[in-house]
Amino acid sequence: MKIEVKTLAAKDAGAIDLDDAVFGIEEVRSDLLQRVVKWQLAARQQGTHKTLGRSEIARTKKKFGRQKGGGGARHGARSAPIFVGGGKAHGPRVRSHAHDLPKKVRALGLRHALSSKAGSKALIILDDAVLTEPKTKDLRASLEGLGISNALFISGEQVDENFAKAARNLPLIDVLPAQGLNVYDVLRRDTLVLTKAAVEKIHERLSAKEA
Structure with a gap:
């Protein structure tokens, strides 16, 4: 599937091809998403109640x-x-709430989460997420131009420091590197914003060879 690429200034920057096996799943399984989210949240529990x-x-x-x-x-x-x-x-006793989930199930859950955003037109591709200065005011103006108020930004291998600092003071805006992409954070925000570098990393991570 092909999707338009935007800049932070809300201008056109061409288009990019997305892997249908990652972003084009038509029948999104909510039960699969629930399993992965439950696995993530269980691992976060401290388990110190006693x-x-x-x-x-x-x-x-x-x-x-x-x-x-x-x-x-x-x-x-x-x-x-x-x-x-x-x-x-x-x-209650001190214990770990974490449980195992097969790697293939986790990968499949991430594909379904990405496909749910693409299918509901809640996916935006940016040319890059870089700011010259760490100013929240400038970033807020850029997001308003893109129509973004509640979103998860996924950058490339590393997040631009100025962009991350500017986003800290914005409520309902999360910023993660491509390695930190996960089902829970994707679903908890209304919009998913990926950079072109992030798309490349996602394709490498969730390619058909790992299916």
């Missing part, structure tokens, strides 16, 4: 009350979960 069990409660372990005749159960410790101040039964 409660004290009955063996960790600093309370006396001495048996209280008589064995018989007390009219209740024969408890041996105040640290039992049944008592106020006792340990938590089956409470």
